[in-house]
Structure formats: C-alpha cells, structure tokens
Amino acid sequence: MKLFVAGLSHKTAPVHLREKFAIAEASLPKALQDLQKLGASEAMVLSTCNRVEMSLSVPDTAPAGEIFDEFLRSWQGSSSAFEGHLYRLESREAIHHLFRVAASLDSMVVGEPQILGQLKAAYAVAKSEGTVGGLLETVVTRAFNVAKRVRTETGIGQMAVSVSYAAVELARRIFGSLKGQTVLIIGSGKMGELAAKHLHRSGASKILVTNRTHERAVEMAALFSGRAVEYTTFTSMLHEVDIVIASSGAPHYILNRDNLQRAISARRNRPMFLIDIAVPRNIDPAVNDIEGVFLYDVDDLEGVVNANIQERSKQAQAAEGIVLRELDQTLTRLKLEEVTPTIVSLQGQLEEIRAAEVAKTLRRMHGLTAEQEHQIEALTKSIINKIAHGPISELRRNAGQPDGDQAVELIRKVFHLQA
C-alpha cells in the first residue's frame, strides 16, 4: 500500500485555476466514491480557496497517477488546463506534504490556524463516506498530532500578522483581558472599523463612536450595538475610555497632550491604549510620553506586524525540523507495520509444523506422563522460537531500509509463506 497526493495550491496555480478545480462541499461524497471506483483504496479530498488536493492510498502495484488523471478527465473534461500547475507526490513526499499542510507550513500566511480545521473537515467527510480506514487514516490522524505539536512547541500561530489583529494583540498585552473595556472610535475609516470589530469580538463590550457627521456615528454605533457620542464634547469623556481608535479625515491633531494628561489623571493613571490609523495622524505623537499612555500609529502597527512575520519565519524553520523528525518516525512505524503480517505468518507456519509433528510423535509413544508430554512441548517450542528469531529480527531490521523489500521477499520465499 502506498500514499499518493495530487492537486494544486496557491503556490502552483493562480486563483482562476484553483476556483475551476475546486470541488463544492456537496459534491465531496461523489468525488470520494468516484476515486474509489477508479481504483483508490482510500481517498480524501481537501478543497479550500488556497488549495484543492486529493490524497489517496493505492496498492503498491496500482498506477496512482492514472487514477488521478482519470478522475480529472471525468470531472473537468480535460486535464490539459491544469498541466504544469499540478503537483503529484508519492510515499515519503506525500506524507511530508500532508504533515506540512496540517502544520500550516504550506499556507499563504504561514501559521494561520484555519487550514487544520479544513483538513479535519475533509477527513470527517471521508470518514463518514467510509473512504478512509487504513494507511491514509493513519497518516492523516498523525498529521493532526504533528500540527498540534508544532503549534504548542513553536507558538507559530500566536503572533498577529495583520494590522488590525496587531492592535488586538497589543490591547491584550496592556489590559490582559479585553472583557469590559471601553472602546472609542473617532471617525469612520474602514481600518478603524475593522480594528474595532476585532476588539469587539475579543470581548471589548462597550463601544462609543464619534464623528463630525453625527448620523455616521449613529450608523456605525449600531454595528456594534454601541453608542454615538457628540463630536464636540467627546474629549470630556475621554477618561472613561480604555482604547481609542482614531481614523478620521481631520487634517490636524484632534487629541493633544493636554487632553490625554487630563484623562489619565482622572483615571488615576490607569493605562490607555491609543490607536491612530489616520493619515494624516489624528493624535499628537507627544502623548506617548505620558506615563500610562500607549500610542501606536499605522507605522508602529506595521512595525509590529513585520517583526511578527520575521518571528514566524524563524519559528517556521523550527517547525520544519519537527515535521521531518515526525516524518521519519512515522515512516519507520509504517514499515514495521508492513512487515508485521510476514512475521505473523512465519510464526504461524512454524507453529503449525511443530504442532503436527508433536502430535504425530505422541501418538506413537505410549505411557508418557503428563510431565513428560509437557517437556516435549516445551522443547519443540523452544526450537522453533530459536529458529524464528533470526528471520524475525532480520525482517524488523530491514523494515524501512532502501533494499528492505528484497530481504523480506527472500525470507517469504525461503519459508514458503503465502503472499
């Protein structure tokens, strides 16, 4: 039995090809059944916006590539449009690929967590259709563990790699939990709205909105079931606010050192987090000098994002190491599993011969005591165990070795073991 993976991803194909190849969720069961009809022992289909790929397990002698091509022809009419954009991986490479995909090392944004969920969903469909249950299942469930190990040991997914998530991450660094924090949105910039959405989703429950055009403020407040605040008076309630998001189109500073100094005194030095994503900036940079005030503008947030991306690529290297070690372990285990039937049949064969010969002999010898019969049993068992020891350890040693198959084959021949 061998593993085969083929498909295309954001790395090999542009989006118009990926969407053409994509298989809708409703069609997945039929695709899986078709693959099995074409000769695959097991099948799993992963279809996301960034990758469409099929994982199959096929008997060693079966032409996996042809099964895939046939599937492509029957589902897409022709495979020519995809040529040059497809990858086809077998055995070791296929397992390596599945591990990397699960660990989000092959993702567009390395370390993003969605892919593992998508892979689990693909596995669940295959499981419910009964198209997994052997080698492929072993490898895929192993891939889930590898992904988990990578996530916990490298923390690769922990750092924000977008500006609005970076804002949430910083807010958490300052306040701990965002639960019950009050957010004030000044202006109606798209970026500001997005950051507010993330903060709101992370637990900041009270959202205030202010805008030069009050109707806009009311509109946006409704999005977060928040409250609109008069633009002319919002500075007087600044001390009630923990997080400020400024994204108005004002051509000058609308919050200065004096405003913040007063707010922070009224808050008895409880920290404030100011996010200025307006260009030109809305908040005087000098406010960052006030103790307890943390001001981040667009460049600062992008700096955080860039640092995070660098850190992620460093961790990705560590993750690749983990994946390779897991791959070796898995291959060794699979090879051992492969020789297990040979070992079992060897032991069965020898035991069968022994039992028959012992029975024959005992029939001829009369007057043996139970103790003597027991001695004969023990003696013969000991002999076959000694004989079997050599070939069994040779089988185990050869599992996973480059020329191991030949040695296994030779042992099968020598002992007349059935295939």
Next chain:
Amino acid sequence: MGDSGILWLRVAAGLYSFGLLDAIITVLRRREAIFRVAIVAFALGAVFQLVSLVEMGLAQGRLPVNDIFETMAFLAWIVTVVFLAIHYRYKAASLSVFIFPLVFVMTLVGALRNPVSPWSNSVVRSTSLAVHVVASLMGYAALLFTAAASVVYLMQERQLKRKNIPAVFRVLPPLGVLDDLISKSLGLGFLFVTIGLVIGSIWAFVETGTRWIGNGSVAISFVTWAVYLALVFFRVSAGWRGRKTAILSIIALVCCLVTWIAHSQLQRRLLQ
C-alpha cells in the same frame, strides 16, 4: 498617672482599629466598604483620647508629653483631629487609607506604656510570638511579589512604549494582570505586616515593659511599616503604577531586609 487615663487611651486605640480595618478592606477590594462606620468610630476614639489626655494631664499636673509613649499618643490625637477637620471641610476620604492605620499604630504604642503583669501562660506567650513572626514573614513575602511584579511591569511598559516587543516578553503576563497582582499582593502584605507589627508590639510590651521602645530594631520595624503604608497609600489614592511603584516597593523590600537582619539579634538583646 491615672490608670483610667490609660484605659481610655486603650479604648480609643480599639476604636481606631475600625479605621485600620477600613483601610485594609479598601486596599484589598479597591473600594470603600465600611468608611462610614470607621469615621464615626474614629471621631469617638478622638473623644475618648481627649478624655484620657485630660485625665492624665490632671493627674500629673502638666501636659502629658513626658516620654515617647505620651508624645506619640498626643501626636496621634492631633493628627486625628486635623484629619477629621480636613474630612469635614474637603471630604478627603482617600487620605484615610494613610491616616487610619498610622493613627491606630501610634495610639497603640502610646497605650503600651504601663507595664502589666508578665505572661500568666507560656503557651499564649509562645503562640503570639509565632503569629508575629509568621505574619511578618508573610508580609515580606508578599512584598517580594509586589516588587518583582513591579519590575516586570516596568520592563514591559518600557517595551510597549518603545513599540518593540522582543519575543521573550510574550511569555510575561500582560500589564493588566501584573497590575492586579501588585494590588492584591500589596494589600495582603500590608495586612500581614500590620498584624505582625501589632502583635509584636504587644508581645514586647508585656515581655519587657517600657524598655522595648528604645530598641533600634523596633524602631526599624516601625519605619518599614511606615514605608509599606506610604506605598499602599500612593497606590490606592494616587494610582501609582510603573516606575514609582517599582522604586518604592524596592525601598520597602530593603527596609524589610534590614528589619529582618536587626531582628535576628533582637530577641537576645530584649531579654538580656
């Protein structure tokens, strides 16, 4: 000196203890809980202390400020009256976190003047000594946490200001969590140190009469307690965070260390 004078003083100290309780609850819960009760008890305490002062003055025929006990009690009374006046005029409740414990401890010291009969029960003696030591050490341990959390807070705050957060800082708790830890450990620590101080003073008083007050190590304990009190006060009333809390908590920690070293010699000297 009139015996009833010292009795009224002790009653006053008992009433002032409500103030101490209020201060500790305020620090721990971050809100005023029994302030109304405490301020009434405080005013009553001032009246009893005035009675005590008058009685002692009449008995001695002069102002009762002859030794450190009497002057301290007298000073406590002045502070009380001034505080009540300020509170009446400005409603400065936040000052009470500082004033309540201070007045209580000063009055307590003043009330521990007349020697009483020595320990009737050796179990009570050794138990109270053990409670004193354990409470003080727990207070010092809490201060250690406060100082450590303050330093981490400071480093983290600095990184956030510089907008450059090294990966190692990701494992540290967020500022909000550290702040909570500082508040809690400070409040509990103050509670323990105060218990340790009060029991220690009473123990030394019963043990040695008036001799204890002149001891250097005892004075150091009071200074340490006062630094702790200042730390708590600035934290609760002014919301001190970051650098100021870090520095003050480290000073308090050094004071604790000195106190501890001084005490390793104390018992021998006191009991000579």
